[in-house]
Amino acid sequence: MSTSATPREFSVERDGGVLRISWDRPDALNALTGEMVLGTAAAIEAAADDPAVRVVVVAGRGPAFSAGADLEEVNPDQPIGEATLDAANRLIRAIRAVPKPVVAAVHGPAAGFGASIALSADITLAASSAYFLLAFAHVGLMPDGGSTALVPASVGRARATRLAMLGERVDAATAFDWGLITKATSDEDFPAELANLTAKLEAGPTAAYARIKQALDTTALSALEPALEVEKEGQLALFESHDFAEGTRAFREKRKPRFVGA
Template sequence: MTPPILVKHDGYVLRITFNRPERLNAFTTGMLTLAAEAVEAAGEDPGVRAVVLAGAGRAFSAGADLAGGETGELPGTDTIDAANRLILALRRTPQPVLAAVGGPAVGVGCSVALAADVTVAQESAYFLLAFADVGLMPDGGATLLVPAAVGRARAVRMALLTERVPAALAADWGLITHVVPDDAFDNEVERLTRRLAHGPTQAFARTKHALNASSLPRLEDTLAVERRGQAQLFTTADFAEGVTSFREKRRPEFSGK
């Protein structure tokens, strides 16, 4: 079987690639767990000085897999737990993390991309909190990561109206750090990766710790609030309708129940 993520040590760089291109790298619980384990291990490895996240094919990630993943089961609290573990690992690891967004970053895929320290997107990419379209709320820390970057009003637009944010607008808002023409994307990702990997490792680690303390001090509390809310929403008729309409490729008809 093709592994769902690829983990490669490339000199001082740990490269993690989400590797389900046929499903636009939609996350399963197993994928998120493997990615979290890789980032956690990197945090204990002095030979790793930068971490890069990317998606194979034409997407960063389409979010949680609503088609059933490896087991045929829908996302549940185990999926949220695995996603939260990855988000915390990305923020806690002392190395700088770069997300190379070469296509859509949707749902919890958006959350993962925004949890990186440096988020580089090609011009054709976009960011989308599509949770409400299937009767859910944002998770993966998005209810803190997004407003911390762009403010409450824009976060509401993304979360309640599920507005797609093109990469150029995301950079203008301050949601991401870089937007790059598609044909220059790979070169710019490598340039920034080399700069991070050969920079002052200890200074980067202490800077990241301080930025976490000042801008994301309630991340763990936020993840817990999202988990409780999402666990309740998984039991609703609206979520069932959202999944059915997604699979049938039609607009959902929500009842509010």
């Protein structure tokens, strides 16, 4: 049996024990609006208390997983409010707190906050077309969405610093080799791999999965909650900086930004 709800920018569908959340702004590379972030968080939070849901899959329609926060929504002359970061942190907390496996199905770019979401999942499956990019510094910001805890927990401090400061793309094969993601596969095999993976998780011991997730969060991701708070404080300060205003203007004007360090 399948049930669905289809807001304008994303869809939520349940087929058996699999809850699929699909972002649906393909022309914008699934750049995330407030509606998409809050709607995704709410759907995952609801899944926590729904015994019919055994696994959650998050994906993007079209050519991308997500290009991150929608910079077209940003007015560089108006500070971004605290609510924006609270919404982002709510989604990351929902992914980690739900006692069900969460799968990120990634093809094309997973950039900025889109990368943070992909890397916060329990299982991250990437097609060969996928790449991961902590693009925040390109617009004068720091990583958020827990990336300052999630990335070093997977690849170590040196590589995490490289990705955060230099903003380099990491392709699917490299991401797998580094231990950043669970598995990389060809674009042709990606749908079958995703179907097999979700079927295995759906049929698996979900009570054990919940305990495994809780234990790994306690041991490997104990820094996540402090990181979310430090990121929020730092990002709020950076939102008011000259460099962020310049970075967003340069993004819209498709030119290289001229940062001054303030």
